[in-house]
Amino acid sequence: MPIDINAIVNETRGKNFELYEEHVNPVFVKVLRTLGFNRTWVRGEGAYLWDEAGTRYLDFLTNWGVFNFGRRHPVIRGALQQVLDTDFPGWVGFDAPPLAAALARELVKRMPPGLDTVYFSNSGTEAIEAAIKFARAYTGRPSTAHLAKAFHGLTMGALSLNGEPSFRRGFEPMLPGSSEVKLGDLAGLEARLALGDVAGFVLEPIQGKGVNIASSEYLLGAQELCRKYGTLMICDEIQSGMGRSGRFLASQWVEGLQPDIVCLSKALSGGYIPVGATITRRAVYDSVYDTMHRAIVHASTFGMGNMAMAAGLASLAVLDDENLAERANMLGDRFRRGIEALVPRFEFLKGVRQRGLMIAIEFGPPESMSLKAAWTMVNKMDENLFAQAIVLPLLDDHHILTQVAGHAMPIIKILPPLNISESDVDWFLEALEDVLVKLHKFPGPAWEVLKKLGSHALTAKRREGRAAAT
The missing domain is CATH 3.90.1150.10 (Aspartate Aminotransferase, domain 1)
Incomplete structure (x- = not known):
């Protein structure tokens, strides 16, 4: 018997908070009720x-x-409807999905020089996890550095880069070697990088927690230090990217800034299908997938689905066409x-x-x-x-x-x-x-x-x- 989604929505309307409280997260429901968001x-x-x-x-x-x-953008909805109406298969597994190749090409066009290769995942935190692994593989180093007040996701690797202790409580220990430095403190960053074990310095050009905007001087100085000590500079543009800051990437406000890895998600989905992207240099990518035996050493079952790739392509088109x-x-x-x-x-x-x-x-x-x-x-x-x-x-x-x-x-x-x-x-x-x-x-x-x-x-x-x- 076909499922009737509208009937389910109508049947649960008015009871959704009680059902969510019973079967999902009762503490969050309490927060919503206390704040009047129910x-x-x-x-x-x-x-x-x-x-x-x-x-x-x-x-x-x-x-x-x-x-x-916005919600229900007609161009993005139309692209997804086209995918639903086609017989073209997705998730074959052993395949080079054409929509993924097309979306990768479009993303590379919008990147700083040298970033020419894309890994697709399902979320921002997965994009960060990929960046951590890529940096480790390329540098052969075990550690990361991040900023105070940073937020990069809540899976274990991304959580290790979190600048808010309340998110980490109960889940320690974090990844060994994860270090926090202060935004604007180039001396503190240099002291940490000079130890020689930091694979990647992960930062948001505009921090989501507090909307703290990194200065051009700091970002360029951090880039110089990363180059000096052989550390990859990883820009988390998951919230600040996709035109949010007034440029495609917030880091593009700074002339001469060329990160080694950029992470995208959130608005790349068009608000429909989860998608994440980690964009890097070919040499970094090749350090991960370095032999035929390791061709899928880092992969995601649900990455590169036709719906997600179509949502990403349509989102980029809307961003450009509507300026x-x-x-x-x-x-x-x-x-x-x-x-x-x-x-x-x-x-x-x-x-x-x-x-x-x-x-x-x-x-x-x-x-x-x-x-x-x-x-x-x-x-x-x-x-x-x-x-x-x-x-x-x-x-x-x-x-x-x-x-x-x-x-x-x-x-x-x-x-x-x-x-x-x-x-x-x-x-x-x-x-x-x-x-x-x-x-x-x-x-x-x-x-x-x-x-x-x-x-x-x-x-x-x-x-x-x-x-x-x-």
Whole structure:
């Protein structure tokens, strides 16, 4: 009997959180309910989501940068439909898939000089895992270096490059030789590379956690040190790539930067089919696949599927045809100017970091005594709490999905689709202004919500403390 997906969706609607809680991840459901994210979504189109009440939301979360082209883009959908309608086989195993060859060719065209060979996988973390193995094979070295506050994925190799201890807790020990250095500290990087055991230095040109933008001077200096000490420079463009920063790669903002490996994923999927790519030099690739016996020594069962490759090809076509990288620059400038205009009016608002449509809005301690007391109270309860004072009313009152930029950061990150309208930008700016007006009234409803969230956080901390003690 044919399966009826619509019937399944309709049957579980309204019960999905209970089912997910029972069979998947009850702790995550608790988080969603606490933050008010337990919405029932019924439709997605472009930059928008709709809930069961018919309310339209602006999606500036985009599943952490997957939906650069919005949801249900007709060109990408059309490409996938063509694959479904064809008899052409995929996953033959012993084959050279033509769509994979075509996507590799298109990616190489967009790379810095010298990067001419592509390995395909299913996700960003798999792309990073491949990069680690490739660097080890090419250099014969065992170790890696990464930046503080880095995020490269959650499988064991990628997790070893994670700059946030809370992600690593319970999974140690990490890969031996994994070392952390500070963004901007070239002396510290040189001291680590000079030991001679680092296969690859892995970095995000724009860090996803906090949207910290590496300077041109640092990136070029790091490249020089990598060349000096025989370490491969690996640029993680999983979130910052695919036009997000206003260039195809964020590293392409720096003239003369030529990494040895680039990793892509997220938006390369078009929001449909998972796909990852590790792009490198032929000499690096050949060090892995060095004999016929080792022709598939690193491989993935579900890599290079026709649907994934078609999604990647269609995504690149949309990016080019709609001139979305340039649009990201134009709209990003509109965001930045609008947010900067609010800074003199609101004590909590400290500034904005922006490149293309990768944007961080930073908050900090106010000057006035009453607001300073409120800031201290909230951060004493939980240092992750203040940013929720922005995220929650943006969602509840203005129907905009945003995200906190990282652990213990009073920073909101927005990752809009690259094809949003100017009116969408203005929608967000007007909403942010309204949220800030209300937040600067203490006492007030916003602070009551934060106190309630804070009490939940304190209770959770006590439970964790008791569990650790036993």
